[in-house]
Amino acid sequence: MNELWQSLQWRRVAVYIALYLLLSYLATSFINTPDQVTLLWPASGLALAFVLRFGLLWCLPMAVAILLVHVLMNPVPLAFVPFSLGSNILGVIVAVLYVRSREFDRMLSIKGGFTLIQGALLMSMISGLIGVAGLHLNGMMGGDFWLALLKWSLGDLLGIICIAPATLLVISPVSKDPDSPPASGYDGPNSRLAWSFLLVLSLTLIFFGGYSTSPYVLSLAMLPIALVVWSAIRLPPVWTTVGNALTVLAVTGMIGLGLGGFKPPEDFSDTVFLLVFLCLMAIFPLILMASNHESRKSAQKLFRRATTDAETGLPNRTAFEDAARSAIDGIGPVRTLAYLDFDHFKVVNDTASHEAGDALIKGVASMLSAGLYPEDRVFRIGGDEFALLMMCEGREADLRAQRVLRTIETFRTGWKHHILSTTASIGLATLRPGKSEFAQLLSQADAACFTAKEQGGNRICIAGQDSPALQMQTDAMEWAVRIRQALAQNHFELECQDIMPLSANGDSGHYFEVLLRMRDPASGRLLPPGLFIPAAERFHLGTRIDRYVIDMLLSWMDAHPEQADSVAACSINLSAGSMEDESFALFMRNRLNKSRFPAYKIIFEITETSAMLDLSRAQALIADLRRIGCRFALDDFGTGFCSFKYLQDLDVDMFKIDGSFVRDLETSDLSKAVIHSITYIAHVLNKITVAEHCESEALITQLRELGVDKVQGYGIHKPQPIGDYFSRTD
Numbered sequence: 001m002n003e004l005w006q007s008l009q010w011r012r013v014a015v016y017i018a019l020y021l022l023l024s025y026l027a028t029s030f031i032n033t034p035d036q037v038t039l040l041w042p043a044s045g046l047a048l049a050f051v052l053r054f055g056l057l058w059c060l061p062m063a064v065a066i067l068l069v070h071v072l073m074n075p076v077p078l079a080f081v082p083f084s085l086g087s088n089i090l091g092v093i094v095a096v097l098y099v100r101s102r103e104f105d106r107m108l109s110i111k112g113g114f115t116l117i118q119g120a121l122l123m124s125m126i127s128g129l130i131g132v133a134g135l136h137l138n139g140m141m142g143g144d145f146w147l148a149l150l151k152w153s154l155g156d157l158l159g160i161i162c163i164a165p166a167t168l169l170v171i172s173p174v175s176k177d178p179d180s181p182p183a184s185g186y187d188g189p190n191s192r193l194a195w196s197f198l199l200v201l202s203l204t205l206i207f208f209g210g211y212s213t214s215p216y217v218l219s220l221a222m223l224p225i226a227l228v229v230w231s232a233i234r235l236p237p238v239w240t241t242v243g244n245a246l247t248v249l250a251v252t253g254m255i256g257l258g259l260g261g262f263k264p265p266e267d268f269s270d271t272v273f274l275l276v277f278l279c280l281m282a283i284f285p286l287i288l289m290a291s292n293h294e295s296r297k298s299a300q301k302l303f304r305r306a307t308t309d310a311e312t313g314l315p316n317r318t319a320f321e322d323a324a325r326s327a328i329d330g331i332g333p334v335r336t337l338a339y340l341d342f343d344h345f346k347v348v349n350d351t352a353s354h355e356a357g358d359a360l361i362k363g364v365a366s367m368l369s370a371g372l373y374p375e376d377r378v379f380r381i382g383g384d385e386f387a388l389l390m391m392c393e394g395r396e397a398d399l400r401a402q403r404v405l406r407t408i409e410t411f412r413t414g415w416k417h418h419i420l421s422t423t424a425s426i427g428l429a430t431l432r433p434g435k436s437e438f439a440q441l442l443s444q445a446d447a448a449c450f451t452a453k454e455q456g457g458n459r460i461c462i463a464g465q466d467s468p469a470l471q472m473q474t475d476a477m478e479w480a481v482r483i484r485q486a487l488a489q490n491h492f493e494l495e496c497q498d499i500m501p502l503s504a505n506g507d508s509g510h511y512f513e514v515l516l517r518m519r520d521p522a523s524g525r526l527l528p529p530g531l532f533i534p535a536a537e538r539f540h541l542g543t544r545i546d547r548y549v550i551d552m553l554l555s556w557m558d559a560h561p562e563q564a565d566s567v568a569a570c571s572i573n574l575s576a577g578s579m580e581d582e583s584f585a586l587f588m589r590n591r592l593n594k595s596r597f598p599a600y601k602i603i604f605e606i607t608e609t610s611a612m613l614d615l616s617r618a619q620a621l622i623a624d625l626r627r628i629g630c631r632f633a634l635d636d637f638g639t640g641f642c643s644f645k646y647l648q649d650l651d652v653d654m655f656k657i658d659g660s661f662v663r664d665l666e667t668s669d670l671s672k673a674v675i676h677s678i679t680y681i682a683h684v685l686n687k688i689t690v691a692e693h694c695e696s697e698a699l700i701t702q703l704r705e706l707g708v709d710k711v712q713g714y715g716i717h718k719p720q721p722i723g724d725y726f727s728r729t730d
Contacts, residue, residue, distance in 0.1 A: 083134025
């Protein structure tokens with residue numbers, strides 16, 4: 001019994017019965033004798049909403065309320081009371097069971113709204129059949145049975161359409177659906193106040209307009225209807241449903257009670273026509289509201305998907321950028337951006353599987369979200385990268401970041417037979433509203449995080465501290481941004497530098513190395529590769545640059561066929577990233593298929609260091625590209641730690657002797673011995689040697705005496721833009 005009482009919650013029951021009696025009083029005011037059928041029964045909408053929301057148990061308070069109605073305001077013969085109870089209770093039960101079977105969604109959709117209308121039709125028909133049968137059997141009906149049934153059913157239907165949607169929205173809890181339209185998407189308090197005032201004013205005009213002798217005074221009803229339509233578009237759904245209910249009750253009440261000059265219908269046909277009109281008038285704003293809500297929900301769903309990481313449920317990089325830019329552009333307290341990256345996370349993916357890595361990321365993401373301070377926010381901005389916007393600065397920010405590090409360090413999660421764990425590095429940068437720039441802020445935090453990782457990981461590095469390592473990383477990140485912009489805006493240019501044979505039987509035609517320069521858009525200066533290539537390699541941009549250079553060179557050659565025919569060979573530097581890129585050979589094959597420039601004229605220069613990172617992959621790439629005609633040179637030869645051991649494993653055509661030996665040739669016997677040894681071994685292996693950084697005639701003479709085949713350097717030819725290189729007359 002206690003559980004039953006707790007389920008009903010007596011305060012809610014008291015409010016429900018009071019509202020039922022109030023609505024019933026309004027409805028019974030339309031009738032003068034027990035044999036009449038009321039124009040509107042709004043209590044049916046209240047009953048359906050409560051039973052649909054709280055369960056069939058609420059039929060018991062409804063029965064109590066019906067009995068009180070007959071005792072206090074609408075006395076009927078005792079024999080009719082069971083029919084009255086049965087018509088209302090059975091109708092509600094059937095309607096609720098039907099609506100629930102169709103997965104009713106709070107009416108805030110077209111499908112849900114029509115499901116509720118279908119349930120209302122069932123309820124009104126069942127209630128009408130039982131109620132009118134009771135009137136007939138008890139001799140209480142003075143008119144035609146079928147017309148009375150139609151009037152009863154339409155009165156119930158109008159009451160449900162009028163009251164049920166508003167009641168459902170008022171008594172239902174706030175939706176936890178992440179796709180629900182936010183309150184900020186609707187008009188604000190001022191618009192709502194103006195709407196409320198205009199609605200009351202329009203209903204007042206209808207009331208006083210009823211005293212006019214004009215037959216068109218009912219057209220004033222369009223005023224509140226227009227306002228309800230406005231609310232369906234601009235205001236939250238509950239405002240529309242409540243406004244719609246008030247409008248229908250007011251208009252129906254004035255007609256039914258004969259207020260304001262309106263006359264109640266005198267026969268059944270007029271009553272039916274009036275009720276059909278009122279039902280349609282009540283339904284239209286609800287359909288518009290549901291359609292608008294679905295549109296807003298769809299838009300919110302698309303927005304959420306665009307700003308939410310699907311794997312962790314956290315806001316993604318787009319949401320992070322929006323939040324950070326809003327904080328920078330706004331006015332508020334100083335905050336701290338924490339850039340977090342897992343340490344050695346690749347080990348987890350390689351040893352346990354990528355699924356295990358995903359599970360670890362989800363676990364850490366959930367832990368980070370659960371441990372946030374109230375105003376802090378966390379975002380997933382990359383694979384194993386997170387960003388935290390913390391509402392603090394200085395020592396407090398450092399303490400919070402330390403807490404995050406310790407939490408991640410102690411976190412453990414199971415994956416099959418593995419126990420997964422990780423650590424993280426965090427870079428902190430201060431966000432000052434109105435004084436920070438997003439790109440610089442992110443660069444500082446990322447650079448600080450990278451520095452923390454290079455210092456061993458599982459630590460914090462604060463941007464702005466006097467740290468040479470942090471400054472180097474910040475500079476590298478700035479160069480990475482400039483490289484991406486240069487690639488996107490075509491700010492790179494090609495230059496060519498001659499490679500000269502030292503013997504008379506050397507290659508005829510142009511033999512040169514392609515060199516890359518970056519045009520600084522601010523100053524117009526050409527920047528040498530030594531400034532930006534280190535950053536490109538650190539941030540894995542080498543492959544993009546290689547493909548860009550190849551595409552630009554082949555495009556130029558195709559546009560200048562005469563100059564292309566004069567080329568004997570051209571050397572192109574290949575980065576370590578391209579050596580490890582399994583798709584590079586396919587790219588090269590496809591690009592050469594689109595070009596008239598022959599593959600045998602292309603010589604790719606690779607360094608010993610890049611080749612030794614993954615010898616088997618380097619061998620495979622060399623073999624793939626040699627099959628289509630390309631040749632290879634081993635660049636900076638002599639400085640590597642494994643030069644002679646792996647010579648037979650790398651199928652290259654020439655060795656480019658590192659310039660450090662050439663520069664010291666006149667003063668160092670060791671350099672002379674190294675160059676002599678490299679040349680001798682190259683000739684034994686039937687390879688060609690090229691000496692770099694040859695700056696004088698004296699060096700040319702010595703290199704020729706040592707047997708070097710070709711030379712390259714400023715003493716031979718200074719690099720020129722590719723157009724100038726081919727237009728020279730020397």
